Amino acid sequence: MAPSLSTTSYALLSLLVIDGGTDEGLTGYELKQRADRTLRFYWVSPAMSHIYTELDRLSSHAFVRADEDTTGKRTTKHFAITPAGREALQSWLHTSEHEFPVLKHPIALRLMLGSMMGADEVRAMLDSYEEALVARRRELEAVREMLGDRDAVAYPARVADWGLAFFDSEASTIDRIRDSL
Amino acid sequence: MAPSLSTTSYALLSLLVIDGGTDEGLTGYELKQRADRTLRFYWVSPAMSHIYTELDRLSSHAFVRADEDTTGKRTTKHFAITPAGREALQSWLHTSEHEFPVLKHPIALRLMLGSMMGADEVRAMLDSYEEALVARRRELEAVREMLGDRDAVAYPARVADWGLAFFDSEASTIDRIRDSL
DNA sequence: TGTAGCATGTAAGCCGTTACATGATTGA
DNA sequence: TCAATCATGTAACGGCTTACATGCTACA
Known part of the structure; x- marks a missing residue:
């Protein structure tokens, strides 16, 4: 076995x-x-x-x-x-079983209690998350660039693109939430 | 303390x-x-x-x-x-520190080794992930509908919308990757 | 000469799971 | 009356982190 x-x-x-x-x-x-x-x-x-x-x-x-x-x-x-x-x-x-992804999102968790934080603090939290997001994205972009379009690393490149798309989605969600406050 | x-x-x-x-x-x-x-x-x-x-x-x-x-x-x-x-x-x-989200994504992890799986199996994996995604999205939609637009739950509703946006982003990434195979 | 990076490990302990054990209540 | 759901816990253990301990190597 x-x-x-x-x-x-x-x-x-x-x-x-x-x-x-x-x-x-x-x-x-x-x-x-x-x-x-x-x-x-x-x-x-x-x-x-x-x-x-x-x-x-x-x-x-x-x-x-x-x-x-x-x-x-x-x-x-x-x-x-x-x-x-x-x-x-x-x-x-x-x-093996293909388990569903798990997202542990402390920012979303805190946002749930936005009414205990107040709009200003929520905004500050979103701002600092956005900053961190930009930094992470840059790091991943650098990785993506290193991979280029070589056939040998086509799959890793797709995974990197997936990550970039996730970061972009997060960024636009932040914007939308900020507008809604 | x-x-x-x-x-x-x-x-x-x-x-x-x-x-x-x-x-x-x-x-x-x-x-x-x-x-x-x-x-x-x-x-x-x-x-x-x-x-x-x-x-x-x-x-x-x-x-x-x-x-x-x-x-x-x-x-x-x-x-x-x-x-x-x-x-x-x-x-x-x-x-407290606002930690960065952690995404544990077994599908992306396996996709990295797509060249060991072959295109057909990769497609099958993406298909079954998409299915699971649709099911999860429906569950979250139901929650979102229960929240409605009541002021009292405006923040939980935003969090639910965040989750829905994540699922949508995942779905469109899957499509893009499938097209690239 | 000193410090940053390379390199390898052990020990203690937290977080969280699965397996197990038990029993009450509701409704078909 | 039987099954599903409600309800509460203990025990064992796996996965992973932090703290600790050690020492080499390159280079400024």
Whole structure:
């Protein structure tokens, strides 16, 4: 029976497929950087310590191979996905339930209590959210630009576009709500 | 010092403000129903057992008052927010960090690996997501209709509209991606 | 020479879920 | 009378974070 991993585990495995190269693999540290750049926009970016934990688990299932690099004084580990890992990912893609997205939206949550905040404070909250949104959008735009229109990354590019569309939708919702106050 | 609660705790407190009436309050079971109807669209709907746990915690801080109803054979507890609870909620609204929304999007996550799935399977995945989306939208529409345009629930109505806009944005993104395959 | 970034881990603890256990009430 | 719904909880455990601990490497 296929051991069932958390979605985050599969997400990390996905990063190893996409960014891990053919053989070299990535260190836990590098994996964290990739997660911060991309995964965070439509999943989460796990804490460093969590990444190492998941890497251990993936390793114990032989879904990744850990190559120790001892050229320097300190040994660093590079993790690469194994054939078994690819298989596990495949079967996850094919057979698992496709859960509905979960949106945890603290701004919307607070907006629900707008009558306890007052219009001014609501406006201030929306303003600061819009600012944060613009900043995030810029980061994702940079990622999108790096992807370009290469065939090899057509799917990641679509995901990035999805994220950009989400941000745009948020921005226009903010505008509409502000007008309604 | 104000004890810091989890966001979910504040969310439940919010439901007690909005749906809890002046004095009667809600049972844990009723709270779960409200959460399933509204909270779930922009936060989460906690498990029953978790709601009881949070209610105990809120009770221990005197943010809610538990009134035992012993008219039947079994005592049921109705929870109502206290003045101290309102204050805690206020200070949470005013002083806390306004965190950025988190979107956990398993469909987008899988789409990233579209090249491992093949166009047909990607299409099937998008189709089934669209179906689920339509169903969710209908549920939220029903909530929105119940709110109507009463002043008292103008803010919850805005939040519901926000959710509907999100669903619409998702639907049009799906269309765009399908066309690009 | 010092500091920012690279790199790896352990421990404690919170948040939240599922599984389990129990029983009352309502209506077909 | 049987099933669905109302109603309340405990126990075990998974996932993930923060805090802590350690040390190398490059470069200004």
